[in-house]
């Protein structure tokens with residue numbers, strides 16, 4: 001990795017495709033579409049981040065420093081909606097997945113390139129609706145849109161926000177559909193199912209969840225909109241409808257949705273870890289099957305979000321047991337990562353640091369999930385900051401760490417240039433500390449009984465909130481850093497060459513950046529993945 | 535480049551190696567799409583079931599006020615149209631291509647007829663004040679629950695009709711293309727895929743028909 005050459009191959013997808021803005025906005029190249037997504041997603045991460053900053057600033061003093069209760073509600077709703085649907089769900093699949101999936105299976109493109117571009121436009125369109133809702137005054141229901149508040153009582157722009165999420169949901173369905181078909185029909189000669197890289201397995205499992213869960217959300221949101229507009233009474237208790245039904249539908253999507261966020265991250269982590277220790281991943285088949293198991297069992301545990309919502313005791317017990325079951329394949333994955341690392345010589349480059357951060361934070365988040373899955377504990381912890389900490393550990397600590405790790409790892413492939421290692425390592429370590437400082441206090445807050453979604457709180461909770469807000473500013477700095485040094489490397493970075501990590505995998509056999517149709521000749525595969533020889 | 539060595543057919547997109555791969559992809563794509571549609575409508579059917587278990591009487595009252603005759607004719611129309619679509623696929627698949635254009639046009643026309651009949655039903659219901667949110671006169675036992683029945687009825691048939699309308703547009707375009715000889719036994723995936731979609735529309739209706747028109751009459 002010490003070449004100082006700055007010349008990158010000329011014939012690549014950045015230079016050889018159609019030039020200019022139109023060339024990008026009308027492209028069918030999966031690699032360019034991946035980059036379009038990356039730009040959109042970064043933008044929304046920034047918007048969601050602003051809302052998060054406002055929330056954390058507000059909570060520095062017990063009385064609520066900044067906002068009225070209504071504004072606070074709008075801030076956390078906007079934060080949740082944007083972060084979940086416009087950042088976490090599309091982040092890894094739509095950017096890294098789009099860019100890498102065809103490369104990794106030796107295909108020229110995804111199966112339906114035009115549909116792929118259309119998905120991006122849906123993403124942008126959905127985003128405009130959501131931003132529109134914000135500009136017109138915001139929404140105060142929380143990202144969960146619980147009825148009957150969202151249908152009868154809230155006098156904010158629920159319909160607009162719901163349309164935004166509906167539209168972006170179709171973007172996610174179409175991406176999933178495209179990936180499923182691509183993996184089934186576009187694998188190159190010799191690329192059997194059990195020679196697929198784990199990241200491809202992860203994308204495949206994720207796509208199944210996207211395709212089978214998102215329509216439920218879409219229809220549920222349509223019903224909310226119809227209920228507000230026409231008084232359709234399906235969830236409205238005043239008309240004899242059933243608000244619990246809404247929660248069942250919502251979580252039937254949204255629990256699997258957390259796996260849409262974490263499965264791709266698991267795939268990325270697997271790639272980074274094997275490359276970083278230069279060894280075959282321990283238990284490849286277990287890793288692949290456990291991802292499929294998570295995708296399937298993930299559909300059966302939604303009721304653990306409703307332990308206190310009034311479902312029957314027996315349903316609660318069943319959902320509790322199933323939630324423990326779904327933790328098993330996740331644990332298998334952690335064991336296999338640790339086994340892969342065990343006694344290896346670990347190269348602590350930035351992607352590896354991110355991957356290790358991911359494993360650590362995911363473990364802590366997952367273990368506290370077990371606390372919540374135990375009904376007796378959950379009754380106390382539900383709707384407190386304990387839950388907030390739990391899902392931030394998994395989603396921000398897990399998914400975002402893995403996303404950034406993946407961006408660093410594949411950056412040379414995407415741009416053809418190396419990023420500077422020093423600042424990258426520093427940012428990764430800073431992020432880990434900033435993250436723990438932000439969210440660990442929230443476990444304690446929740447355990448002590450601070451409820452979520454309140455804009456003010458009693459005096460004794462203050463010092464933990466101040467710690468959390470301080471951590472959030474460190475975290476923010478660590479998120480801004482990659483933007484700077486990665487941007488810098490676009491112009492000044494050394495040329496990467498096809499395979500700067502000496503990694504295995506088809507994506508590293510083509511030039512960096514790859515040519516328009518990925519490979520000069522379709523590659524032939526005759527061995528499984530990760531055949532590292534140190 | 536490898537494309538340069540294999541002759542590139544006009545109908546094959548650049549990312550595919552051969553026609554078989556292209557066809558396999560589009561058919562699989564449609565099956566996955568159908569799976570999403572099943573879940574999409576599944577929400578409505580689950581909602582219907584939950585509400586019906588809770589208010590059997592009101593749902594029976596509501597069901598009794600739907601138009602059984604028109605509903606049955608609509609069912610028949612959709613079944614026949616599905617049959618025509620299947621014949622169209624058969625026709626192009628075996629390379630005959632003589633009837634395909636007419637069969638597809640016929641399918642589209644039956645779809646339009648379905649929509650018109652449904653429009654007539656909606657109109658009658660408007661006269662009777664059975665449309666919640668627009669014109670609704672409470673009746674049934676309990677009245678609020680019968681309103682839920684009609685809400686679900688409109689949401690379900692509304693989304694279904696939307697699917698029919700999309701199908702009609704797709705089928706008309708195909709009929710036109712078929713009349714200009716666009717399809718052959720080598721290239722018929724668009725016909726096959728659209729027919730699959732049309733069968734889905736038909737099958738969804740097969741569930742709607744008993745739920746909406748028949749249950750009310752059984753009691």
Ligand code: HEM
Pocket residue numbers: 144258259261262304305323324326327330365366369370372373374378381382383387390391394395
């Ligand atoms: C693997 C990735 C996971 C992710 C991304 C994730 C994410 C989330 C999110 C976003 C919430 C909060 C929902 C809300 O706004 O109310 C949540 C709550 C919850 N999670 Fe997880 N989770 C994961 C793993 C687990 C595991 C493995 C378990 C159980 C073994 C679990 C059990 C729970 C429970 C019981 C709640 C509900 C707590 C309550 O509301 O009282 N989670 N999770």
Ligand SMILES: [Cu+2]
Pocket residue numbers: 254255258301302304305
């Ligand atoms: Cu859950």
